[in-house]
Amino acid sequence: MTVASVAQASARTEEGWRQLHPRTVWVTALTIAGILAGLAVPIVIGMAGDVPIWLSGVVALGAIALVSGVAALVDLMRWRYTTYRVTDERVELRYAWVLHKLRSVPRERVRTVDMTANPLQRVFGLAKVTIGTGQQSGEHSHVTLDPVDKTVAEELRRLLLHRDTVVASPPGGPEIAALSWRWLRYAPISVTTPILGAAAFGAVMQVSDWFKLQGAVFHAVRQLFGGLSVVGLVAVLVAIGVAVGVIGSLGLFVEMWYRYRLSREDGNIVMTRGLLTTRSLSLERRRLRGVEVIEPLGARLAGAARVDVIATGMTKKTDEDKTDPKTILPPAPYETARRVAADVLGSPAATATAVIRHPRAALWRRVRWALYSVAAVAAALAVLGWLLTDVLLHLAWISAVVLTPVAVLLAVESYRNLGHGLAKDHLVTRHGVGARRTAALERTGVIGWTITSSPFQRRAGLLTLHATTAANKGAYPVYDVATNEGLHFAAEAVPGLLTPFLEHEN
Amino acid sequence: MEGQIRLRPPRHRVDPRAVRYWMTGEAISNVVVAAVLGVLAWLIEPARPWLLLAVGVALLVGVPYMIVMPLWRYRVHRWEVTDEAVYTRTGWLWQEWRIAPMSRIQTVDTARGPLEQAFRLSSVTVTTASAAGPLKIKGLDHEVAADLAQKLTEVTQANRGDAT
Numbered sequence: 001m002t003v004a005s006v007a008q009a010s011a012r013t014e015e016g017w018r019q020l021h022p023r024t025v026w027v028t029a030l031t032i033a034g035i036l037a038g039l040a041v042p043i044v045i046g047m048a049g050d051v052p053i054w055l056s057g058v059v060a061l062g063a064i065a066l067v068s069g070v071a072a073l074v075d076l077m078r079w080r081y082t083t084y085r086v087t088d089e090r091v092e093l094r095y096a097w098v099l100h101k102l103r104s105v106p107r108e109r110v111r112t113v114d115m116t117a118n119p120l121q122r123v124f125g126l127a128k129v130t131i132g133t134g135q136q137s138g139e140h141s142h143v144t145l146d147p148v149d150k151t152v153a154e155e156l157r158r159l160l161l162h163r164d165t166v167v168a169s170p171p172g173g174p175e176i177a178a179l180s181w182r183w184l185r186y187a188p189i190s191v192t193t194p195i196l197g198a199a200a201f202g203a204v205m206q207v208s209d210w211f212k213l214q215g216a217v218f219h220a221v222r223q224l225f226g227g228l229s230v231v232g233l234v235a236v237l238v239a240i241g242v243a244v245g246v247i248g249s250l251g252l253f254v255e256m257w258y259r260y261r262l263s264r265e266d267g268n269i270v271m272t273r274g275l276l277t278t279r280s281l282s283l284e285r286r287r288l289r290g291v292e293v294i295e296p297l298g299a300r301l302a303g304a305a306r307v308d309v310i311a312t313g314m315t316k317k318t319d320e321d322k323t324d325p326k327t328i329l330p331p332a333p334y335e336t337a338r339r340v341a342a343d344v345l346g347s348p349a350a351t352a353t354a355v356i357r358h359p360r361a362a363l364w365r366r367v368r369w370a371l372y373s374v375a376a377v378a379a380a381l382a383v384l385g386w387l388l389t390d391v392l393l394h395l396a397w398i399s400a401v402v403l404t405p406v407a408v409l410l411a412v413e414s415y416r417n418l419g420h421g422l423a424k425d426h427l428v429t430r431h432g433v434g435a436r437r438t439a440a441l442e443r444t445g446v447i448g449w450t451i452t453s454s455p456f457q458r459r460a461g462l463l464t465l466h467a468t469t470a471a472n473k474g475a476y477p478v479y480d481v482a483t484n485e486g487l488h489f490a491a492e493a494v495p496g497l498l499t500p501f502l503e504h505e506n
Numbered sequence: 507m508e509g510q511i512r513l514r515p516p517r518h519r520v521d522p523r524a525v526r527y528w529m530t531g532e533a534i535s536n537v538v539v540a541a542v543l544g545v546l547a548w549l550i551e552p553a554r555p556w557l558l559l560a561v562g563v564a565l566l567v568g569v570p571y572m573i574v575m576p577l578w579r580y581r582v583h584r585w586e587v588t589d590e591a592v593y594t595r596t597g598w599l600w601q602e603w604r605i606a607p608m609s610r611i612q613t614v615d616t617a618r619g620p621l622e623q624a625f626r627l628s629s630v631t632v633t634t635a636s637a638a639g640p641l642k643i644k645g646l647d648h649e650v651a652a653d654l655a656q657k658l659t660e661v662t663q664a665n666r667g668d669a670t
Contacts, residue, residue: 447606447607447610447635447636448604449605450602450605452602453601454599455599455600468606472637474636474639475637484511487511501513501591502511502512503512503513
């Protein structure tokens with residue numbers, strides 16, 4: 001039995017109960033020591049003027065040793081009293097000291113087995129395993145084994161996601177996609193670039209502030225670019241910021257997507273990726289409800305798109321993750337995204353379905369919103385200008401002149417991205433301003449409809465539909481569709497659900 | 507189905523006492539706002555004209571709202587349960603229709619706040635596996651709500667599977 005082969009990995013067993021890996025204690029101690037060292041260095045250097053550096057250094061080292069020791073001890077107790085087992089029916093995690101806890105998940109409910117390993121865990125040959133049930137009821141739907149041996153983790157993943165097959169196919173089934181270094185060119189044209197650029201300046205200011213060197217930094221900058229005018233200086237700083245942002249976003253891309261591979265294993269979708277922190281995410285076929293092809297503005301202009309899965313019980317994005325676990329393809333040429341979406345979905349619905357445009361009234365609504373928001377900004381500035389200073393009055397008309405075309409352009413763009421359509425097994429909706437999102441949702445995965453209308457929509461003969469689903473954010477929208485067309489669409493997409501509540505207009 | 511179609515209203519209205527319940531709720535808010543501003547006006551002499559103006563504006567908006575909104579809302583709020591699905595309509599200016607098939611219902615709750623209690627009203631909340639919010643039927647008579655919850659619970663218990 002495969003269960004037994006996993007079981008032998010642990011020494012202390014009792015009815016199949018096994019322990020986590022003891023090296024977790026080292027990982028915890030070193031992690032804490034690393035964080036504390038990072039905090040201590042600026043403090044020690046900052047105090048160098050008042051206290052001899054060897055003294056503060058010794059105190060800091062002592063404190064680090066003490067705190068990491070305590071952390072190691074706490075983790076040792078956690079390790080000592082935590083056991084888990086995989087029986088024929090259930091996966092169970094037990095903690096039995098002072099406070100007794102038992103979490104038990106039926107194996108037939110297991111939908112995800114995700115493995116992550118940060119660099120330190122990788123050095124020690126460990127991995128964290130998260131076993132999920134696909135329910136979105138938070139913490140209780142997961143069993144986290146933190147950590148187990150890497151090979152045990154791999155074995156658990158294969159064991160838990162295989163149903164009836166005892167004979168496992170060799171690892172690495174048919175490949176759907178693998179990293180192409182040409183995709184690297186899409187990494188800088190995203191929001192990460194300006195964010196990282198700005199963050200770099202912030203970091204320089206922060207660090208120089210720790211060392212009380214902010215004045216010196218400004219001085220050095222003035223020395224370096226002394227000959228430049230203010231405009232020239234700003235241009236140079238922006239250029240540096242952009243350069244840092246580009247390098248940063250490239251680095252981030254490599255860290256996240258190094259050795260990216262998407263494959264199919266026993267019908268499940270398996271994705272592995274990561275340079276320093278490695279990740280392996282498995283998605284059971286039964287959880288899949290569709291895919292979403294997303295074209296952020298920069299990527300769209302470069303002819304690229306990324307692909308997200310729509311699946312039940314996805315773990316939420318956490319601070320540790322730099323991308324959503326639901327992204328199964330980083331920005332890649334549209335043709336690749338199209339192929340991956342079709343392959344995962346088993347249908348070209350997401351990109352091949354003809355989407356029906358929405359009525360003109362939807363465009364006028366958007367143009368009206370655009371003009372109202374510009375008017376609101378201009379009016380606010382004008383009122384303030386009338387009360388306070390004439391400068392704001394000028395700002396008011398300038399902003400009206402500049403913002404109006406921008407806002408109208410965004411309105412038109414938003415309208416042009418609206419669309420919906422039906423494929424054999426999927427319904428397709430498209431919307432977005434900036435990022436264009438095209439979702440293909442399984443028609444059998446629709447678990448209800450929400451239909452909303454505002455007084456303005458009713459007058460224009462429009463309504464907004466949301467197809468609700470158990471996956472991801474819970475609903476996929478069809479904005480501002482003509483009443484008749486929208487209701488026909490919803491009734492046809494999920495036969496029998498809406499039809500009893502429709503009537504012919506007299 | 508061809509030609510011009512529209513959503514028909516769900517079959518049942520909520521309890522007529524809901525109108526008085528909504529009105530009372532709005533009346534309480536109006537009294538609280540007016541009282542707070544009034545007390546401030548009494549205490550802070552320099553700002554008195556402005557605060558009294560604020561009271562006037564609040565009541566000018568609040569009192570018509572207190573009368574119009576509940577009557578309008580009562581015309582809109584409707585619900586229906588068939589063998590196949592739960593169907594609700596809520597809102598007043600902004601209206602919302604929700605449909606959830608019986609087979610996808612996960613939990614059914616009834617709740618009543620202190621004010622609802624005073625009018626012998628309850629609300630029924632029907633959740634599905636979607637993260638986009640439950641169906642809510644507010645302003646039902648106690649007994650109607652209890653019967654409805656009972657019926658829905660029986661149906662959902664008969665359904666196997668995880669309703670996703």
